[in-house]
Every structure is written in C-alpha cells, then in structure tokens.
Amino acid sequence: MPPREGTYGLLAEFRTPGDLVRAARQAHEDGWRRLDCYTPYPLEEAAEAIGFHRNKVPLVTLIGGLLGGAAMFALETWISVIAFPLNIAGRPTYSWPAFLVPAYEWTILWAGLSAGFGMLALNGLPSLYHPLFNAPNFRTGATTDKFFLCLEALDPKFDLVESKAYLEGLEPISVVEVEY
Amino acid sequence: MAEELHGAIFDRPLPKELGAPAFVDGWRNRALVVCVIFAAATVILAFLGQAQDGLGWDHFLRAWMLGLMLTFGFAVGGLALLMVQYCSGGKYGLLLRRPLEAMSRTLPLVFVYWIVIAIFMKRLFLWARYTTVSSTAAALKDGLINEAQAHCLDFKRPMLNPFAFVGVSVLCFVIWGLYAWKLKSMALRRDAEGPETTPRWIKKFENWSGPGIVVYAVTITVASVYWVMSMDVTWFSTVYGLLYLVEQGFLVLAFGIIVAIALSKAEPFHTLLRQTEQHDLGKLTFAFVMLNIYLNFGQFLIIWSGNLPNEINWYLDRIRGGWGVVITLDFIFHWLVPFTLLLSRDLKRNKKRLTRVCQFMIFAVAVNLFWLIEPNFKDAARNLHFSWGILEYATLPVAMTALWVAAFCMRLKTRPLVQVNDPHLAEILEPEHAHA
Numbered sequence: 001m002p003p004r005e006g007t008y009g010l011l012a013e014f015r016t017p018g019d020l021v022r023a024a025r026q027a028h029e030d031g032w033r034r035l036d037c038y039t040p041y042p043l044e045e046a047a048e049a050i051g052f053h054r055n056k057v058p059l060v061t062l063i064g065g066l067l068g069g070a071a072m073f074a075l076e077t078w079i080s081v082i083a084f085p086l087n088i089a090g091r092p093t094y095s096w097p098a099f100l101v102p103a104y105e106w107t108i109l110w111a112g113l114s115a116g117f118g119m120l121a122l123n124g125l126p127s128l129y130h131p132l133f134n135a136p137n138f139r140t141g142a143t144t145d146k147f148f149l150c151l152e153a154l155d156p157k158f159d160l161v162e163s164k165a166y167l168e169g170l171e172p173i174s175v176v177e178v179e180y
Numbered sequence: 181m182a183e184e185l186h187g188a189i190f191d192r193p194l195p196k197e198l199g200a201p202a203f204v205d206g207w208r209n210r211a212l213v214v215c216v217i218f219a220a221a222t223v224i225l226a227f228l229g230q231a232q233d234g235l236g237w238d239h240f241l242r243a244w245m246l247g248l249m250l251t252f253g254f255a256v257g258g259l260a261l262l263m264v265q266y267c268s269g270g271k272y273g274l275l276l277r278r279p280l281e282a283m284s285r286t287l288p289l290v291f292v293y294w295i296v297i298a299i300f301m302k303r304l305f306l307w308a309r310y311t312t313v314s315s316t317a318a319a320l321k322d323g324l325i326n327e328a329q330a331h332c333l334d335f336k337r338p339m340l341n342p343f344a345f346v347g348v349s350v351l352c353f354v355i356w357g358l359y360a361w362k363l364k365s366m367a368l369r370r371d372a373e374g375p376e377t378t379p380r381w382i383k384k385f386e387n388w389s390g391p392g393i394v395v396y397a398v399t400i401t402v403a404s405v406y407w408v409m410s411m412d413v414t415w416f417s418t419v420y421g422l423l424y425l426v427e428q429g430f431l432v433l434a435f436g437i438i439v440a441i442a443l444s445k446a447e448p449f450h451t452l453l454r455q456t457e458q459h460d461l462g463k464l465t466f467a468f469v470m471l472n473i474y475l476n477f478g479q480f481l482i483i484w485s486g487n488l489p490n491e492i493n494w495y496l497d498r499i500r501g502g503w504g505v506v507i508t509l510d511f512i513f514h515w516l517v518p519f520t521l522l523l524s525r526d527l528k529r530n531k532k533r534l535t536r537v538c539q540f541m542i543f544a545v546a547v548n549l550f551w552l553i554e555p556n557f558k559d560a561a562r563n564l565h566f567s568w569g570i571l572e573y574a575t576l577p578v579a580m581t582a583l584w585v586a587a588f589c590m591r592l593k594t595r596p597l598v599q600v601n602d603p604h605l606a607e608i609l610e611p612e613h614a615h616a
Contacts, residue, residue, distance in 0.1 A: 018611065058525075089487065091487075097480065097481050097484050097485075098481070098485065100477070100481075101481070
C-alpha cells in the first residue's frame with residue numbers, strides 16, 4: 001500500500017478539559033462523526049461527548065476468563081477422573097472443591113491476559129506512527145497539559161476552509177492542519 | 181481554581197440545606213409499622229410452633245439471634261467502616277460519614293437486643309445449660325448430649341460459661357460504645373471549629389481510628405465466637421471472626437449505598453452524590469463480595485481436605501438432610517448474584533438497579549445467618565424440616581431490623597448530613613471529569 005497523502009485532519013488545542021468537552025459535545029451535536037479527542041489522562045466525559053460509549057474489551061475479558069476457568073477445570077477433571085485416577089484418602093476422584101482453586105487462578109490469568117491483549121488488538125497498538133505527531137503542539141503537550149480535538153478529513157462534512165472556521169468558532173487556543 | 185478551570189456550566193455550589201430531608205421521618209414511620217406487623221406475625225408463629233413441636237419459643241430466640249447479628253452488623257460494622265474511612269480518606273467516605281456515624285450510634289438498641297440473648301442463654305447454648313462437670317455427666321448419661329459435646333463442655337468451660345459470656349460481651353459493648361461516642365463527639369467539635377483546624381482534626385481522627393480498627397478486629401472475633409460459634413461447642417474455626425468482619429463490610433456498604441441513593445432524592449445528597457462516588461462504592465462492595473466468598477470457601481476447602489471428625493461434622497450438619505439446598509441458595513444469593521451483577525459498570529452507575537442489588541445482598545446475609553444458626557440445634561442439624569417455628573426466621577429479624585432502621589433514621593436526623601471543613605468536600609463539588 002502506498003503511503004497516504006494529503007490532509008489527515010484539523011487539530012484544535014484547548015486549555016482545559018472543560019473547554020474540550022464543551023467543544024467536542026458541540027461538534028458531535030453538529031453532526032461530526034469522524035472526530036477524536038486527545039487528552040493527557042483518561043477523560044470519560046470526552047469519550048461520551050463524541051458518542052463513543054462502548055468497546056469490546058469487557059466482552060473479550062469475560063470470554064477469556066470463562067474459557068480459562070473451564071479449560072483448567074476440564075484439565076483437572078480429565079487428569080483425576082480419566083487419565084490418572086488416584087485414591088487420595090478415600091476422596092472421590094471427581095473432587096470439585098479442590099479443582100476450584102486452580103480453575104479460579106486460570107480464570108483470573110486468562111481474564112487479565114485477554115483484557116491486556118484484547119485492548120491492544122482492538123485499539124491498534126503498538127503503532128509506531130500517527131499523523132498527529134506532525135503537529136508540534138501535539139508533540140510537546142498531548143501527554144502533559146494540552147487537550148486536543150481533531151476533526152478528521154474522512155468525515156463527509158470536512159472542508160479545509162469551512163471546517164477551520166467552524167473549529168475556530170469553538171474558541172480553541174489554536175487550530176492547525178495536520179498532514180498524513 | 182476549579183471554577184476557573186472548568187467554567188460556569190460545571191458550577192456546583194454547596195447546597196444551603198445540609199440537614200436530613202423531611203422524608204427521613206417518613207422512613208422512620210414506615211419502619212415502625214413494618215416492625216409492629218412483623219412482630220405480631222412472629223408471636224403468632226411462635227404460639228403455632230409451640231403447639232406443633234414445642235420449639236416455637238426456641239425458634240423465637242434463634243431468630244432473635246439472627247436479628248441481633250444483623251443489626252449488630254449494621255451498628256458495629258458501621259463504626260468499623262467509619263474508622264477505616266477516617267484513616268483511608270476518600271471522597272466516597274465523606275458521603276457515607278454521617279450515615280455511618282448514625283449507624284454506630286444505634287449501639288444502645290443492639291445492646292438491648294443482646295440482653296434478651298443473655299437472659300435466655302440456657303435455651304441457646306449447651307454450655308449455659310450444663311455449667312458443671314456433674315451436670316454434664318448427668319446429661320451424657322441421659323443421652324441429652326453426645327460424648328464429644330460432653331468432652332468439649334468440660335474442656336472449654338473456663339471460656340464458655342455464663343459469667344465469661346456476660347463479662348466479655350459487656351466489655352465489648354463498652355469498647356464499641358466508647359469509640360462510637362468519641363468519634364461522634366469529636367465530629368461535632370470539628371464542625372464547630374473553623375477550616376484552619378482541619379489538619380489537626382484529621383490527625384486526631386486518624387489516631388483514634390487506627391488502633392480502633394485493630395480493637396474492632398479483636399472484639400468482632402470474640403463476639404462472633406461467643407454469640408454464634410459457641411452454639412456448637414464441639415467446633416472451632418480460626419477464621420470465624422474474620423468471616424463476620426467481612427460480612428459486616430458487605431452489609432454496611434450495601435446499606436450505605438441504599439441510604440445514600442435514597443437520600444439523593446433531595447438536597448444535600450442530590451448535589452453531593454455524584455456518579456463517580458456511587459461507582460466507587462459499588463466497586464468497593466464488589467471487593468467485599470469477592471473477599472466474602474474467598475474466606476468462606478477457604479474455610480470449607482481446608483475442612484473438606486482435612487476431613488477430620490472433629491471439624492467435618494459442622495459442615496455435614498449444614499449439608500445433609502436438606503441443608504444442601506440452603507447452602508446452594510446461599511452461594512447463589514451471597515456470591516453468584518451480586519458478583520455477576522456488580523461486574524457490570526452500567527449497573528453500578530444506575531441508582532435504581534444498584535439499590536435493588538444492595539437490598540438483595542442484605543437478604544443474602546440473612547440467609548447465610550440462617551444457615552449458620554439453625555443447624556446448631558439437635559432438632560435441625562442434618563434435618564431441614566418445615567415447622568411453624570422456623571418461619572419466625574423470616575419475620576422476627578425483619579421486625580428487629582425495622583426497629584433498628586427507625587432508630588437509625590432518628591439518629592440521622594440529629595445532625596447535618598455532610599461534614600463541612602473537609603478538603604474532600606471541595607473535590608466532591610467539582611465537576612466529575614476533573615478526577616478522571
């Protein structure tokens with residue numbers, strides 16, 4: 001695939017989380033869908049403001065945990081009942097109370113691994129490049145004290161001149177055009 | 181600074197009215213009505229049970245013990261969580277501080293409940309009935325007790341005797357009462373003084389509460405061993421006190437959430453209860469759900485693995501003869517339902533559904549106590565059977581808890597619902613996303 005060229009989007013910088021959330025809410029209300037917020041720390045209101053409510057990580061975690069628990073319980077049952085039955089102090093070979101502890105540990109393990117790797121798989125990380133790195137203020141402040149709203153060029157409403165004027169109406173500190 | 185950062189649309193001024201809303205009186209009245217109805221039902225059931233198998237009033241006392249442990253859990257568990265909160269801080273705790281204080285100030289009512297147990301202890305405890313070696317030997321000869329019980333009665337008599345029971349229990353109540361009184365009087369003085377004294381007060385509360393938590397852990401162990409575990413003289417478990425400790429955390433958080441959400445229909449909690457803190461409380465409750473099953477299952481697994489004749493009978497009494505159904509339901513109510521429901525983030529942020537789950541959790545604690553208490557007795561061990569008397573477990577604890585709720589409401593009305601002069605107060609009035 002040849003490298004993409006042209007405009008990735010317009011990046012508006014805001015001073016406070018409150019300003020960002022207000023602007024993002026406004027943009028979403030005005031019909032923008034290809035837009036994203038960038039903040040130095042998790043800001044749930046910003047995610048809600050742009051209509052991003054759900055992701056599949058909880059589901060992946062749940063499935064991973066259940067499968068992990070079931071796998072270990074099945075393994076223990078298979079070993080103790082079918083493959084290598086032992087008489088341990090007269091207890092039944094299918095001693096489920098004792099099986100629960102490793103099964104529980106595997107539930108936790110696989111839920112944790114599924115959450116971690118599921119998150120990475122779904123959000124596209126690790127990624128070595130992002131067009132927004134081209135914006136100098138993004139490079140210096142996105143992980144410390146600046147709050148950004150990006151309107152992406154893929155949005156059908158996007159128009160370089162009009163969209164820039166629109167973003168400036170949301171009272172940001174600055175608006176810059178970002179190339180791929 | 182917060183206002184400057186977030187601008188006018190996020191402003192949340194402190195409500196002018198900080199006292200408990202008027203509808204708390206309505207709760208009190210409703211609770212009293214419930215108390216009277218269920219108390220009347222209990223008396224009828226007791227007479228029916230007495231006529232049926234002669235155990236109607238025994239069941240009354242056993243159900244009374246359930247009610248005692250439940251209300252004791254609210255009162256002393258509330259005190260414990262209050263002390264934990266003074267040490268740990270946290271915005272969720274500022275919300276619950278006054279409700280927890282009100283819970284701890286109901287201790288006199290719990291003491292009255294306990295007195296009934298102390299008066300009729302012969303009906304509940306073998307060691308109170310057979311207080312000498314000779315009476316124990318006579319009971320063994322008559323077949324009233326078995327050999328293991330006779331041995332344990334004689335061996336444990338220095339600890340399990342009426343004098344020690346009363347002395348130790350009263351001492352525990354004095355200690356809890358001292359802490360409850362000290363924390364409540366300091367809280368009032370703290371409110372009266374200005375914000376400049378706050379750092380000094382925070383230290384002072386920490387210095388009282390820190391050791392108080394340790395003392396609580398010891399006294400809850402002592403109380404649960406004397407009051408409930410000793411109903412079966414042959415059995416012991418070193419984790420027993422901890423089970424009640426965790427149960428109280430479970431109970432108090434569930435009740436605290438119910439109260440906070442119910443209060444949020446009016447000021448000041450309408451402003452103060454943010455979704456963030458409600459979510460935090462839900463998460464903390466979830467942790468107690470997990471800890472509770474961890475300890476309970478741990479105890480079961482160790483005793484099941486050991487399979488020793490002096491330990492396993494306690495579980496066999498509670499599994500065989502129909503009790504397996506109760507413990508299965510207990511597991512479902514106590515762990516499976518709250519665990520699976522509280523996993524959901526949306527549920528923890530939904531006032532109505534979270535309240536429902538918390539109500540169900542309190543019911544689950546009662547089911548668990550029923551399973552712990554009833555099989556201690558010869559007529560019920562390994563033999564779950566219907567009698568009119570056993571229905572008292574469903575009525576008397578409701579009446580006792582309702583009366584306790586009325587006392588709680590009265591305590592709640594006596595002071596403002598929010599502690600001012602606390603640094604967390606400013607944070608709680610900030611817009612939610614400032615804390616993400």
